[in-house]
Amino acid sequence: MDFEYTQSEQNFRSEVRQFLDENLPAATDKGPVFMKHWLKKVREKRWVGFSWPKSVGGGGGNIMEQVILKEEMSARKAPPLGTCMMGLAWVGPGIIQYGTEEQKERFLPDILDSKYHWCTGYSEPNVGSDLAALQCKATRDRDEYIINGTKIWTSLAPFASWISMLVRTDNFGETDNKHDGITALLVDLSTQGIDIKPIENMAGGKVFAQIFFDNVRVPIKNRLGEEGNGWAVTISSLANERSSIGEVAGLYTKLEKLTDLLSTSKWNGQAAITDKKIRRTLGRFEAKIEAMRLNGLRYLTKQIKGEPLSSETSVNKLHRAELEVEMGDFAVEKLGEAGLQLRNQEDAVRTGYWATDSLNWPTVVIGGGTPNIQKNIIAERILGLPKD
Amino acid sequence: MNFGFTPEQELLRDQVRRFLDDNCALPEVRRIMKSAQGYEQGHWQQMAELGWLGLIINESDGGVGLNWVDLVVVLEEMGRSLYPGPYLSTLCFTAALIDITDSHTQKTLLPGIAEGKIKGSLALLDRPGDPHVDNISLEAITTGEGVFLSGSKPFVHDCGSADYFLVAYRQAQDFYLALLDANDPSLERSHSATMDFTKRTGKLTFDNLDISNAPRFKVSEHQINRLFDIGAVGVAAEMIGAAEAVLAITTTYAQDRIQFGHAIGKYQGVKHRLAEMYVDIESFKSLVYYAAWTITDSAEELSRSASLAKAFASDAFAAIGIDAVQLHGAIGFTQEYDIQLYLKRSKWSRASFGNADFHYEKIIEQKQNSQGI
Ligand SMILES: Cc1cc2nc3c(=O)[nH]c(=O)nc-3n(C[C@H](O)[C@H](O)[C@H](O)COP(=O)(O)OP(=O)(O)OC[C@H]3O[C@@H](n4cnc5c(N)ncnc54)[C@H](O)[C@@H]3O)c2cc1C
Numbered sequence: 001m002d003f004e005y006t007q008s009e010q011n012f013r014s015e016v017r018q019f020l021d022e023n024l025p026a027a028t029d030k031g032p033v034f035m036k037h038w039l040k041k042v043r044e045k046r047w048v049g050f051s052w053p054k055s056v057g058g059g060g061g062n063i064m065e066q067v068i069l070k071e072e073m074s075a076r077k078a079p080p081l082g083t084c085m086m087g088l089a090w091v092g093p094g095i096i097q098y099g100t101e102e103q104k105e106r107f108l109p110d111i112l113d114s115k116y117h118w119c120t121g122y123s124e125p126n127v128g129s130d131l132a133a134l135q136c137k138a139t140r141d142r143d144e145y146i147i148n149g150t151k152i153w154t155s156l157a158p159f160a161s162w163i164s165m166l167v168r169t170d171n172f173g174e175t176d177n178k179h180d181g182i183t184a185l186l187v188d189l190s191t192q193g194i195d196i197k198p199i200e201n202m203a204g205g206k207v208f209a210q211i212f213f214d215n216v217r218v219p220i221k222n223r224l225g226e227e228g229n230g231w232a233v234t235i236s237s238l239a240n241e242r243s244s245i246g247e248v249a250g251l252y253t254k255l256e257k258l259t260d261l262l263s264t265s266k267w268n269g270q271a272a273i274t275d276k277k278i279r280r281t282l283g284r285f286e287a288k289i290e291a292m293r294l295n296g297l298r299y300l301t302k303q304i305k306g307e308p309l310s311s312e313t314s315v316n317k318l319h320r321a322e323l324e325v326e327m328g329d330f331a332v333e334k335l336g337e338a339g340l341q342l343r344n345q346e347d348a349v350r351t352g353y354w355a356t357d358s359l360n361w362p363t364v365v366i367g368g369g370t371p372n373i374q375k376n377i378i379a380e381r382i383l384g385l386p387k388d
Numbered sequence: 389m390n391f392g393f394t395p396e397q398e399l400l401r402d403q404v405r406r407f408l409d410d411n412c413a414l415p416e417v418r419r420i421m422k423s424a425q426g427y428e429q430g431h432w433q434q435m436a437e438l439g440w441l442g443l444i445i446n447e448s449d450g451g452v453g454l455n456w457v458d459l460v461v462v463l464e465e466m467g468r469s470l471y472p473g474p475y476l477s478t479l480c481f482t483a484a485l486i487d488i489t490d491s492h493t494q495k496t497l498l499p500g501i502a503e504g505k506i507k508g509s510l511a512l513l514d515r516p517g518d519p520h521v522d523n524i525s526l527e528a529i530t531t532g533e534g535v536f537l538s539g540s541k542p543f544v545h546d547c548g549s550a551d552y553f554l555v556a557y558r559q560a561q562d563f564y565l566a567l568l569d570a571n572d573p574s575l576e577r578s579h580s581a582t583m584d585f586t587k588r589t590g591k592l593t594f595d596n597l598d599i600s601n602a603p604r605f606k607v608s609e610h611q612i613n614r615l616f617d618i619g620a621v622g623v624a625a626e627m628i629g630a631a632e633a634v635l636a637i638t639t640t641y642a643q644d645r646i647q648f649g650h651a652i653g654k655y656q657g658v659k660h661r662l663a664e665m666y667v668d669i670e671s672f673k674s675l676v677y678y679a680a681w682t683i684t685d686s687a688e689e690l691s692r693s694a695s696l697a698k699a700f701a702s703d704a705f706a707a708i709g710i711d712a713v714q715l716h717g718a719i720g721f722t723q724e725y726d727i728q729l730y731l732k733r734s735k736w737s738r739a740s741f742g743n744a745d746f747h748y749e750k751i752i753e754q755k756q757n758s759q760g761i
Binding site: 001002003004005009064067259273276279280282283284286287288290291292294295297298300301302304305312314315318319372374375376378379380382383384385386387388 | 389390391393394457635642643650651653654656658660662664666670671672674678681685696699703744745747748749751753755756
């Protein structure tokens with residue numbers, strides 16, 4: 001056991017720090033002008049798509065360098081390395097792994113240059129956790145697919161230009177081999193026949209949408225991977241997103257905010273933090289976050305040693321889901337009625353940050369697979385218990 | 389960066405595992421835990437020969453010269469087997485000797501510990517309560533005739549089998565540890581098993597005991613706190629193995645037991661609880677490993693890391709112990725079935741070196757002190 005870094009890793013860390021000293025001085029106003037400059041700079045460094053191979057314009061960073069970059073960026077609360085989130089997280093890696101040369105040339109540079117947003121079309125009104133049961137259908141007409149059906153809960157759809165989606169090209173209505181017959185398509189959202197209807201969430205945000213496809217024609221050159229192989233494409237692209245360093249940094253920041261809140265706000269005339277139960281709860285949050293950090297390092301060590309990871313990442317997903325629900329709820333509970341005031345309302349606490357936060361947890365808790373599903377994964381794949 | 393074990397440490401784990409499987413499987417544990425002594429001298433001697441009793445003792449003092457990360461491996465496996473014997477108490481005693489006493493004392497005792505001839509235990513607290521210096525109130529009285537202790541130390545681990553004790557007391561404003569020979573006839577000691585028969589405790593009583601001839605060492609509050617933290621990490625390391633055993637036993641049971649036409653492990657009320665146990669064990673395992681690493685490699689982090697580990701483990705293992713019995717149905721309630729032994733261990737572990745209430749409070753208090761919040 002050691003937490004030391006090699007000379008070249010240390011050098012890389014210094015390089016990142018120096019870059020941050022120069023390009024992200026304390027109290028930087030992170031407005032649009034700054035962001036434009038920032039994105040250009042980090043792109044020049046090849047830190048956008050840092051884990052991608054150099055041959056496709058990425059940074060070719062190894063696992064440890066990726067970790068160091070994330071750690072340093074999180075520690076300084078730096079803006080993101082590129083704004084095309086889904087493109088960087090899994091659409092791009094999917095294209096790198098399964099895409100044609102033409103697709104790589106056409107899409108990867110735009111993702112790295114933060115040109116436009118991608119969104120991800122998996123869920124449908126009747127298809128959620130059981131994703132492989134998807135029904136949105138595509139039929140072949142010479143060198144085109146014709147899509148009919150609908151996708152829902154598609155995050156960023158109101159702002160995105162392209163969607164990476166799954167459609168059914170075979171095995172319609174079957175339940176036994178539902179994983180077969182799924183195909184991945186890359187679709188331009190400005191194509192005729194696409195209608196995007198934003199959906200307002202309970203916190204007031206309009207980030208996801210339902211998308212309707214009415215005889216939408218997509219050239220077959222926009223298919224990702226083989227026809228009928230969409231399930232494998234999806235599973236392996238999603239596996240790219242597994243480090244929890246950024247999340248841990250975010251949770252530690254939130255815990256700081258929460259501790260600060262409870263140290264300064266009064267209850268019955270006393271600082272809330274003097275209460276034993278409140279202190280214990282804060283300690284419990286800290287233990288969970290630290291456990292996430294250390295679990296991440298343990299799994300990272302396994303990866304470095306080349307040991308296969310099973311579904312261990314579900315461990316941190318479950319912790320994070322719990323923390324996201326509990327921390328916001330705890331803040332709002334301890335603030336009493338003051339905690340209910342939203343931004344601009346009278347007596348809003350911290351401009352309603354916690355009120356909003358306490359309503360936003362579904363993004364994390366439901367968005368990436370619900371806790372029940374994560375527990376099924378652990379029970380079945382790790383513990384070897386029978387499937388439902 | 390390597391937050392894992394070396395191949396040598398994995399070999400050590402295999403060795404401990406094999407030894408315990410061969411010599412100290414649960415039927416044997418049950419026999420030993422009911423014996424008067426509470427441990428098996430033959431095993432102790434074998435463990436000495438294998439080097440486990442001198443793992444953290446320097447080679448120049450007859451030990452192996454390894455550190456706490458290696459020890460975690462041994463403790464984890466002992467926890468898994470519910471090994472009954474004074475290993476952990478002697479270990480804490482050894483750690484204190486190394487941290488606090490002079491080289492003469494170390495040269496006198498450490499080789500004997502490594503050889504299996506000497507066992508020891510810490511007698512720090514003198515009233516039921518948290519591992520906190522406030523709970524050390526025994527006061528030495530100095531007169532022309534000597535230095536005298538009157539009072540008692542309850543709940544001394546393995547009080548009956550120890551050959552030496554390090555006893556904490558106050559004198560004026562300072563704390564001291566006195567090294568007392570357990571066989572001194574004027575030292576009164578009682579001992580008994582706890583609810584967890586694999587763990588023994590007892591009481592030391594001092595009736596105007598003259599300690600002027602005993603080696604005595606002045607210790608800072610910080611040094612005592614470090615001993616408490618080391619103890620907490622040691623207990624928590626045993627908790628990892630014990631909790632993993634619970635999960636393994638219960639998972640197997642859930643695969644085998646059929647109700648309503650299916651293995652009960654198919655039902656989410658069962659399988660999800662098992663998945664949650666896995667999540668908790670994985671997590672306190674990470675916390676404990678890190679805390680063990682800080683003991684030698686990052687001492688200033690020990691207090692926080694030990695408390696995070698012991699707090700998380702205490703809550704989690706206590707709940708795991710109870711739920712595992714519940715998931716077994718009535719058979720879990722029987723003496724014959726092993727799962728209840730682990731439930732008892734979970735309660736012993738929670739109480740030992742501070743429960744979650746204490747450790748969470750300590751974390752917040754130290755944060756407030758250091759950051760002024
Ligand atoms: C903020 C947000 C953003 C999202 N963004 C996207 C996106 O960009 N693209 C996209 O395709 N989708 C997106 N989703 C959808 C998301 O992937 C689904 O919500 C998720 O997979 C769950 O599906 P569902 O909502 O249909 O719930 P269901 O699957 O219907 O589940 C309902 C409840 O039943 C439980 N349940 C279901 N099956 C089981 C089972 N076998 N055992 C036990 N319990 C079960 C679930 O845990 C849940 O509590 C987003 C969702 C949210 C909340």
